[in-house]
Amino acid sequence: MGLWFELTRNLASRDVETRYKHSLLGLYWAIINPLVTAAIFGFIFGVIFHVKTKPIPYVVFYLAGLTFWNFFANGIMSAVGSVSGNSALLAKIYFPRVVLPTASILARFIDFLFSMGVFIIFILIYQVPVHWTSLWLPAILLIQIFFTMGIGYMVAALNVLYRDMTQLMGLLLMVWLYFSPVIYRLSQVPKTLQTILLIDPMGTIIELERNVIFTGHILYPEYLWVAVAWTGLVFLGGLALFKRVEPMFAEVM
Amino acid sequence: MTVNEESSSPSVLSQGSLLKKDQISRWAWVWAYAAIVTTLAVVRYGMFVSQGYSLAGYLTAFSLILQGRSAALPGNLLTHAIATQSAWGIWVLAPFAKYLDLSFLFFASAFWVGSGSLAIWRIGLKLSRDRGTIMAASILYLLYPSMIAANIYDFHLMVWAAPLILWIVSNALDRRWLHFLVLLVLGTGMGVGVSGALLLSGLGLLLWRPTRWFGLATWGFTVIYWGIAHGLSWPWPHWLWQGHLDLRAALYLAWIILPALLAVGGMVLQRSLYNNGWWLPLMVVVGFNVALGSVSSTSPFTDCSAWVAPFLALIVVFAGRLPSRIKRLALLWSAGWVVLMGGYLYHATWRPRPTNVAELHGALALVPEHATLVSQSYILPHRHVHSDNLPASALNLVPIPAGTYVLIDPSVWDGFTPRPVMAAWQSRAMRVRGANLLYHQAGVWLFRINHTIVPSQKG
Numbered sequence: 001m002g003l004w005f006e007l008t009r010n011l012a013s014r015d016v017e018t019r020y021k022h023s024l025l026g027l028y029w030a031i032i033n034p035l036v037t038a039a040i041f042g043f044i045f046g047v048i049f050h051v052k053t054k055p056i057p058y059v060v061f062y063l064a065g066l067t068f069w070n071f072f073a074n075g076i077m078s079a080v081g082s083v084s085g086n087s088a089l090l091a092k093i094y095f096p097r098v099v100l101p102t103a104s105i106l107a108r109f110i111d112f113l114f115s116m117g118v119f120i121i122f123i124l125i126y127q128v129p130v131h132w133t134s135l136w137l138p139a140i141l142l143i144q145i146f147f148t149m150g151i152g153y154m155v156a157a158l159n160v161l162y163r164d165m166t167q168l169m170g171l172l173l174m175v176w177l178y179f180s181p182v183i184y185r186l187s188q189v190p191k192t193l194q195t196i197l198l199i200d201p202m203g204t205i206i207e208l209e210r211n212v213i214f215t216g217h218i219l220y221p222e223y224l225w226v227a228v229a230w231t232g233l234v235f236l237g238g239l240a241l242f243k244r245v246e247p248m249f250a251e252v253m
Numbered sequence: 254m255t256v257n258e259e260s261s262s263p264s265v266l267s268q269g270s271l272l273k274k275d276q277i278s279r280w281a282w283v284w285a286y287a288a289i290v291t292t293l294a295v296v297r298y299g300m301f302v303s304q305g306y307s308l309a310g311y312l313t314a315f316s317l318i319l320q321g322r323s324a325a326l327p328g329n330l331l332t333h334a335i336a337t338q339s340a341w342g343i344w345v346l347a348p349f350a351k352y353l354d355l356s357f358l359f360f361a362s363a364f365w366v367g368s369g370s371l372a373i374w375r376i377g378l379k380l381s382r383d384r385g386t387i388m389a390a391s392i393l394y395l396l397y398p399s400m401i402a403a404n405i406y407d408f409h410l411m412v413w414a415a416p417l418i419l420w421i422v423s424n425a426l427d428r429r430w431l432h433f434l435v436l437l438v439l440g441t442g443m444g445v446g447v448s449g450a451l452l453l454s455g456l457g458l459l460l461w462r463p464t465r466w467f468g469l470a471t472w473g474f475t476v477i478y479w480g481i482a483h484g485l486s487w488p489w490p491h492w493l494w495q496g497h498l499d500l501r502a503a504l505y506l507a508w509i510i511l512p513a514l515l516a517v518g519g520m521v522l523q524r525s526l527y528n529n530g531w532w533l534p535l536m537v538v539v540g541f542n543v544a545l546g547s548v549s550s551t552s553p554f555t556d557c558s559a560w561v562a563p564f565l566a567l568i569v570v571f572a573g574r575l576p577s578r579i580k581r582l583a584l585l586w587s588a589g590w591v592v593l594m595g596g597y598l599y600h601a602t603w604r605p606r607p608t609n610v611a612e613l614h615g616a617l618a619l620v621p622e623h624a625t626l627v628s629q630s631y632i633l634p635h636r637h638v639h640s641d642n643l644p645a646s647a648l649n650l651v652p653i654p655a656g657t658y659v660l661i662d663p664s665v666w667d668g669f670t671p672r673p674v675m676a677a678w679q680s681r682a683m684r685v686r687g688a689n690l691l692y693h694q695a696g697v698w699l700f701r702i703n704h705t706i707v708p709s710q711k712g
Contacts, residue, residue, distance in 0.1 A: 191610075195296060195299055195300075199292055199296070221354040221356065222295045222298060222299065222354055222355070222356035223295060223356070224353075224354060224356065225291055225295070225353075225354070225356040225357055225359065225360035226288070226291050226292050226295050226356070226360075228360065229284065229287045229288035229291045229292070229360055229363070229364070230288045230292075232284035232287070232288070233281060233284040233285045233287075233288045236277055236280050236281035236284050237281045237284075237285070239277050239281075240277045240278045240281050243277060
């Protein structure tokens with residue numbers, strides 16, 4: 001198990017290094033991406049459409065949602081090509097293949113930590129009160145990590161068989177973003193739609209993350225355990241699918 | 254980077270990964286079950302769709318325990334539920350329900366029930382059964398209506414006894430005495446009602462030679478523990494004694510006749526299915542429910558029938574390798590139940606669901622946190638673990654003290670409150686004297702009663 005962790009850690013740090021090694025701005029990209037996206041959404045929804053996010057300033061509101069969402073979306077997009085993009089490595093040595101998507105997601109977690117730094121700076125600039133319940137954030141993040149890993153395992157395995165997974169996931173994540181309460185408040189949508197959005201674990205997770213930071217209480221606590229249950233299923237289902245497809249990797253690649 | 258070259262021998266690797274793959278898949282089934290049932294429960298809860306009757310009783314008991322008060326509820330309300338039956342498990346569950354939300358109860362129930370399928374797999378593998386037979390037994394267990402219907406927006410420790418039976422049998426087969434004894438002790442936390450489940454699983458173990466000692470241990474433990482705790486004064490023999498045998502009512506019900514026909518069909522097709530000791534505990538459960546003589550007790554959609562499911566699964570898994578026609582019959586049986594359950598849930602709960610949810614929330618917001626509230630079963634759990642609750646049917650049964658809040662929505666019948674009782678509450682709400690009307694919108698009434706109502710003064 002220790003070797004497994006070491007391998008994952010090494011692959012994750014290699015991923016981060018190679019991603020930013022020859023780029024001009026390096027790790028700053030991890031900060032620039034959420035900032036630009038938040039600025040665009042802030043301009044469109046805050047300035048043009050006057051969407052209400054009070055009492056949270058709209059820049060902080062969008063940054064909060066997008067920081068957590070980007071970790072999920074980037075984690076999945078990295079995981080998609082993690083196995084198919086390492087065919088040379090797979091041909092040379094034996095190691096548990098599941099390490100590859102896990103390491104990709106871990107690498108995006110390092111990016112996420114930088115984005116969190118920016119998010120905290122904006123909270124300080126706008127002097128938004130933060131509640132002690134933010135201490136629950138690591139527990140909610142853990143659920144998010146397991147959910148991301150579950151989907152990551154699925155798409156990484158399927159991408160070996162069907163290379164259109166990258167395009168499909170790009171499209172799917174775009175739709176998923178708008179069907180999750182990332183850039184709008186859940187309380188702004190009709191009651192029936194709220195229920196549907198909360199059954200999606202990412203909807204609940206994003207809502208929980210924003211709630212524990214800014215409101216100090218969980219608005220929809222009953223959906224927490226729904227999210228936990230679906231996360232467990234997605235993680236184990238993803239792992240089971242990965243294990244099932246794993247013997248075909250060498251043959252296909 | 255480390256290379257695991259030594260372990261890459263194809264045979265060792267493939268065996269190891271196959272075993273692991275199977276284990277992951279089985280756990281994924283449990284989580285899938287938990288996810289689906291928890292989601293259904295939470296959605297029903299959010300829409301105030303009935304029932305939640307026992308859940309309301311448990312939440313009240315949790316609240317009383319956390320306030321350091323006795324959890325014994327007045328009169329014979331929710332007799333099957335609460336601490337008067339030494340269910341120490343509710344002391345353990347109370348803080349979880351309070352601080353992790355009541356939906357934790359939905360999740361924990363669904364997950365624990367789902368884990369019973371893991372026990373079936375262990376039993377099946379121990380008995381060298383093929384994958385299809387084990388799968389058929391698991392499906393029979395998981396899709397048996399009371400395992401789902403009694404868990405969707407409700408809570409019963411009686412249902413928790415079903416996977417307990419399977420885990421007890423699994424550990425007896427594995428000859429794991431410590432695990433086995435821990436499970437017996439856990440059974441005591443589910444209340445004296447569950448002593449019946451322990452005795453019945455002990456009966457099945459006694460009838461099979463390799464597990465005879467485990468059967469004796471189960472009987473010995475159950476009789477001694479509950480003998481000390483209750484002086485052999487157990488509630489279920491009393492219920493049985495009070496019940497009246499109404500075979501006509503039971504036999505008219507499709508849910509008794511159809512499954513019996515299917516079971517007989519299965520036995521005719523496959524001899525090993527009836528040459529099996531687990532029929533006896535199953536017959537005792539069904540016989541007991543029929544003897545109680547009520548629709549609720551024979552219904553496969555209530556917690557009363559929960560113990561049928563594990564014994565049914567044990568019959569199948571102990572019967573030996575089954576031909577595919579029997580497996581298809583098992584699938585047909587389960588599919589039939591799911592369709593029936595869908596119809597039942599639609600007819601009994603979905604169709605008469607309240608449309609005035611916003612008003613119900615509005616009225617509930619006016620009830621102080623620690624006040625006693627009388628209401629319908631589907632409304633009470635929305636107070637979470639906060640205060641004393643009484644079902645609306647309490648009007649017939651126990652004194653209701655002055656200062657009690659009453660919230661009623663006569664537009665929806667919760668399946669428990671007699672209609673004359675609802676009418677009596679409504680007329681009390683409309684009286685100028687005797688009650689303070691606090692809220693009345695979209696058919697939702699909230700009032701506070703000014704003087705104690707005793708059963709003889711009802712209405």
